[in-house]
Every structure is written in structure tokens, then in C-alpha cells.
Amino acid sequence: MWRILRQITRQGLCSEPPPECSDAPRVEAGRIHDELLTILGQALAVRQVDAGSCNGCELEINALNNPYYNIEGLGIRFVASPRHADLLLVTGPVSRNMALALRRTHDATPEPKLVVAVGDCGCSGGIFGEGYASCGRVANVIPVDVTVAGCPPAPIDILRGILTAVRRCRAAPG
Amino acid sequence: MRIAGFSLDCERLPAPLPIWRATVRAETWRVLARGVSEQGGRLLALWASDCTRGAAGSLVVSSAYVVREGLLWLDLPLGERRSSYPDLAPIFPCAARMQRAAADLLGVTADGAADQRPWLNHGAWPAGCFPLRHGALEKNSEVAREVSDYAFVRVEGDGVHEIPVGPVHAGIIEPGHFRFSVVGEKVLRLEQRLGYKHKGIEQRFTELPPLEAYRLAGRVSGDSTVAYAWAWCMALESLAGCRVSxxxxxxxxxxxxxxxxxxxxxxxxxxxxxxxxxxxxxxxxxxxxxxxxxxxxxxxxxxxxxxxxxxxxxxxxxxxxxxxxxxxxxxxxxxxxxxxxxxxxxxxxxxxxxxxxxxxxxxxxxxxxxxxxxxxxxxxxxxxxxxxxxxxxxxxxxxxxxxxxxxxxxxxxxxxxxxxxxxxxxxxxxxxxxxETRSALRLPAKAAFGAGWVEGWRGEVFVALLWDGEGGANAIRRCHVHDPSWQNWPVLEHAVIGNIVPDFPLINKSFNLSYAGHDL
CATH class of the missing domain: 1.10.645.10 (Cytochrome-c3 Hydrogenase, chain B)
Known part of the structure; x- marks a missing residue:
């Protein structure tokens, strides 16, 4: 136990003091947190759906949970069910074998049912394109609010995409 | 090379690792497999290709074995109007799913295989259409199809119930379906259904410019992008006779x-x-x-x-x-x-x-x-x-x-x-x-085979390429990419038997297998 405590105290809070190579993202993350609270006044629940990605986007979405980005500290949480989610974070070109599961997940999500398509494949089909087994971009299967380009996009870009969707949702009437 | 008393006429590919290629007949297909097995070798990959050209050629089933001398790539041409070959699953259990995938993609079946359920085709294309056969896709109309049912194995008995999980999982994970049969907390059986991420990568390889396709290789499984890119480039370099500095x-x-x-x-x-x-x-x-x-x-x-x-x-x-x-x-x-x-x-x-x-x-x-x-x-x-x-x-x-x-x-x-x-x-x-960090690469003006083989973080990644440079065709005719997850997914089914359901995520993570690299 003392080793754990020593490691924790020795390491300190790496979310707080900006690490040498990440000054900009850190400041950006703080700003996003403030905006999120202003807009939503509460937490944001995200359901991630991999609809056929190469798993590169998942690695970067997972990175959002590390202490540098500390996304839960920003009030954004990944949830286990679409029924708990405000927003779907969808990756991949949608494979034909996943199209039905994606549609059902979308149906199960309550309003505001925001959708952020992550990665070049989610935006346009990417290098996989459309074919006998690929439906291409996410928007070919379910309505998409915001797209985040990149292969894969950096964690901070994904975070920015999530916030853009939330902001648009507030701007929209009703 | 001698295996099980057979002297095989092998051609060594100019790759940095010892990779040998030979053509075999149906009679020796299983004998060789048994010989490899007895020598302590293992099956690395099994796939099929459409090698017809007009009226000539045939469908070909290929296997790649790891033996002491290196990698042995065997081709079995199926001959005119034949579409079946001897089943390897009794000798190498990991062959079963690879054979089912080959059946879905090319319509070649393993004779007498115990499990002939579709594997990658969940109903996205008609059962009689084989997407990797030449011209198959032009004939296939683009109608959205119904998702087909899958016959999971039922476990019966007092107090047994099923827990279906997926394809959309509870965390930030790739999609796949797990069917647990449990008594209380104890897992009696796990059956996987994969293929949800199948997006036609092997077909896509043949559509991209040959010198650009390494980017696709780097996206077969994003967590192994380096291993795939290296194996793919090694395959292309071996067929072009290019040595890197x-x-x-x-x-x-x-x-x-x-x-x-x-x-x-x-x-x-x-x-x-x-x-x-x-x-x-x-x-x-x-x-x-x-x-x-x-x-x-x-x-x-x-x-x-x-x-x-x-x-x-x-x-x-x-x-x-x-x-x-x-x-x-x-x-x-x-x-x-x-x-x-x-x-x-x-x-x-x-x-x-x-x-x-x-x-x-x-x-x-x-x-x-x-x-x-x-x-x-x-x-x-x-x-x-x-x-x-x-x-x-x-x-x-x-x-x-x-x-x-x-x-x-x-x-x-x-x-x-x-x-x-x-x-x-x-x-x-x-x-x-x-x-030089990058040597010039000249693709040959003839048909050629290339292979790449790399130890990625998860295991061996293997790439087989069929190149057609004749008459200015300059195209990849067939590209097979193999992920070690093919071997390990079925073993995970065994690893969880007798464990409790809450330990499954831990066990699964300890293997951390690729869905994308498997489904292609």
C-alpha cells in the first residue's frame, strides 16, 4: 500500500500543471470543461459505437480517459447503454454487418440523440470507401450532427467535436 | 524440403525471412498437414483465391505453415468445376473458422467439415454470391438484405440460462457477439460470433493503386498498424526483389x-x-x-x-x-x-x-x-x-x-x-x-508471389500477395492478410469455461484480440 501512496504523491496531479509538451491541449481542456457546464449545466453521457473501424479511433477515444485529458473530470462520461446516453460517438465506415445494430442503438437513444462521427472513415468512408460489405460514412446509416476528421483524430479533436455537437444542440430551437 | 516423407519442390521467395512456396495436390493436402503437425509445426493461415483467367486456371486454396525451416506456403488448385478440398480442422482446430471464411468469400468448402455455418456473411450478401470471385460483385444487386439468423449451440439442463452480449458492447470496445451459457455465475460455455466488422478489406486491396495500398494495410487493425504495414511492404518488396537498407x-x-x-x-x-x-x-x-x-x-x-x-x-x-x-x-x-x-x-x-x-x-x-x-x-x-x-x-x-x-x-x-x-x-x-531510408521499388512485368511475416505485439502477422504485371495489368490480384487473433479467439472460448461471468472482461482483456484484424 505504501508503494501505491508513494507513487501517487510522487506523481502528483498530472491533470493540473501543464506537462511540457501539452500546454495547448491542457488549456483547451479547461476551457471545454467550463463551456460544457455553461451549456448543459450538468454532465454529458456518451455512448461509443464502433460500427466497423480499424480500432485506431477506439485507442484515441480511450485516451480521453487518461489523466491528461481527464474527461470524467470535465463532466463527460462514457456509459454502457444507449438508453443512458445523450450523445453517440460513432467510429468506422459502417460495415453492412453492423448497420442494423447501429440503427437499433440510435433508436434506443433518447433525445437529444446527438451523433458525432469520429475519424476519416466515419466522415467519408475513408480508405475503405463503400463496397459489398461497407456502407461507407456514418451519415449513410443514421443522421450525423458533427464530424471529426483525422486518422485517427487526436483525443483533443474528439473532445472538441463532442462540444461542438452540444453547442449546436443548444442553438437549435426546441 | 522434406515433410512426412514427401520431397516438396519449393521455391524460396526473396523475403528477409525464409518463406517457401509450393503447389500440391488434393491427395497430399492432409498428409502434409499431418506431417507438419507431427514435426511440431503449426498452421499460420488458410485462405482461398480465384485464380481463373478466362477459361483457364481454377480456384485455389492455400495454407501457410510454420515449420523449423521457416514458413511454408502451399497452394492447392481445385481443378475445373471443383470447389471442395480436404478438411484440415481435425489436424489443426484453428483451421475451422478460416475454412468457414473461405467458404463465405470464395465458395470453396472443406469436405466433411463439422461446422459449415457461415462466418463472415451475416446476410449482407446472398448465400450463392462469393464476393472475392472475379465478377461476382457486378452480378450482385445492391439491395439491402435481411440479417440472417445464426444457430448458436444450445446448452440445456437445470438452471442453465443464456446471456447474450453484443455486438455493441458496454465499453469502448470493438463489436462482436458473445453468447454465454451459465449456471448461476459459472460459465459453462461461451460461443463467439464475429464478422461484424467485415468491410471487404481484401477486395479493397485489389482496387487501390499497388504503391498506395500500404496505407490500407496499416488500417487492418489500428493497434498493429506498424506490424501490418511492415508485413505488407515486405510482401511487396519480396515480389519486386527490393532490399531495404x-x-x-x-x-x-x-x-x-x-x-x-x-x-x-x-x-x-x-x-x-x-x-x-x-x-x-x-x-x-x-x-x-x-x-x-x-x-x-x-x-x-x-x-x-x-x-x-x-x-x-x-x-x-x-x-x-x-x-x-x-x-x-x-x-x-x-x-x-x-x-x-x-x-x-x-x-x-x-x-x-x-x-x-x-x-x-x-x-x-x-x-x-x-x-x-x-x-x-x-x-x-x-x-x-x-x-x-x-x-x-x-x-x-x-x-x-x-x-x-x-x-x-x-x-x-x-x-x-x-x-x-x-x-x-x-x-x-x-x-x-x-x-537510404527509402529504396526504389520496381514492380515486375510478370506474375509474382510475395509474402511478409512479422512478429507484431499480439503475434505473427502474415501477408500473401498475388501480383499480376503481365501486359501492363500491374494489379494486385489477391491479397490475404492474417491476424494472430484467428488462432486465439477460439481458445478464448476455452479459457473462460468454469470461470465466473464477472471475470470475462478481465480474461478477454488479457488476450486483447483484434476484431478488426479478424473480420477484415
């Missing part, structure tokens, strides 16, 4: 070892987390982030995608970068050593890790468990040690093996491999060698 080879190994460390760091954190030890996730994910950020600065991409290109590498590093990379190795080594001690001494964590998800060495050998998970079950195989190709031939890689085959063993192998990779990285950085 010493420096390019060293830089490739530098990327590959960094990929291994990055994935092991991520997995060790996630394994801690799955055993309710959030401290582990916080610490290891911080180290992984530091690792990826320096990769972004040094190589231009956090996951090092598109850094390996046909003929060499896309970038070089200067002395200052090299020093930074070496310093980071020292730093990470110290941190990982401290964390290993924490993991080893944490009773609660060890209680979850030890004896959980056990694959004993005998079972691992029978089912063909491979790669990292194989080494944790006493299977001493690592391409970097067994067939050291440049630059591994000057690095004397130390293999890590464990005998217990449980989650704890797979954790230990990861810790050992991080340490060894950090040693290799420092050695490589001391002497990257000379030469």
Missing part, C-alpha cells in the same frame, strides 16, 4: 518495438482497471500518453501510421530526436519497474489475476494458441528469436515465456516484453546503421 530496417524495428510497448502499457493499465484497480489504469495510461506524444513529435503520428512505406520508411530521425527517444526509454523503464512491484505485491489484484482464464500448455498446443498469449501458456515461439531477420539478427532478442497460462501469466509476459523492447530500442538507437 540497414537504416530503413532499423527504423522499422524501432517503430515495431515502440508499438509493442505502447500496446503493453495500455493493456497493463486496462487489466488493472478490469480488476477494480483504477490506480493501475491512471498510471499506465499516463505513461502510454507520454509515449504516444513523443511518437507524434518524432514520427509525425501518435500511432505511427503510414511511417513504413514500400522500399523503406517515410521518415528519418536526427541525433537530438534519437537522444530524446532513448531518454524516454530510461524514464519509462523506471516507472514500469516501480509499477510492476505494486502489481506484484497487491494481494487483491493477484487474487483476481492468478488461476483466472487458464489455458494450460497442453490445451494451448492442441488448439494452436499463438503470439503473446501462446508464450504465456508455454508456447516458446517468437519470430524475432526463431527466424531473426534484419535488424533482429544483431539484437539477440530474449523471449519471455510463462507456464501457467492464466491472466497473471499474460500480465507477466507483457511486463517482461516491455523491458526487453526497451532494451532493443536503446540498442537500435545506438546504431541505426547506414543507407
Amino acid at each position: 540497414e537504416r530503413a530496417a532499423s527504423l522499422r524495428a524501432l517503430l515495431l518495438e515502440r508499438e509493442r510497448v505502447a500496446n503493453h502499457l495500455g493493456d497493463l493499465g486496462a487489466l488493472g482497471n478490469d480488476a477494480a484497480f483504477a490506480f493501475g489504469l491512471a498510471q499506465f495510461s499516463r505513461l502510454r500518453e507520454d509515449w504516444l506524444r513523443l511518437a507524434r513529435e518524432a514520427f509525425g503520428h501518435r500511432l505511427m501510421m503510414d511511417c513504413i512505406v514500400p522500399g523503406g520508411v517515410a521518415m528519418d530521425i536526427d541525433q537530438a530526436t534519437s537522444d530524446r527517444l532513448a531518454r524516454q526509454c530510461d524514464l519509462i523503464e523506471r516507472e514500469v519497474q516501480a509499477l510492476r512491484q505494486v502489481y506484484d505485491e497487491h494481494a487483491g489484484l493477484q487474487d483476481r489475476f492468478m488461476t483466472t482464464g487458464r489455458v494450460p500448455p497442453e490445451l494451448a498446443a492442441r488448439l494452436g494458441l499463438t503470439g503473446l498469449a501462446g508464450r504465456a501458456s508455454g508456447r516458446a515461439a517468437d519470430l524475432r528469436c526463431d527466424q531473426p531477420w534484419p535488424p533482429y539478427d544483431r539484437l539477440a532478442v530474449k523471449m519471455s515465456t510463462q507456464g501457467n497460462g492464466d491472466v497473471a501469466a499474460r500480465v507477466a509476459v507483457r511486463f517482461d516484453e516491455i523491458e526487453e523492447s526497451l532494451r532493443l530500442l536503446r540498442l537500435l538507437l545506438l546504431q541505426l546503421g547506414e543507407g
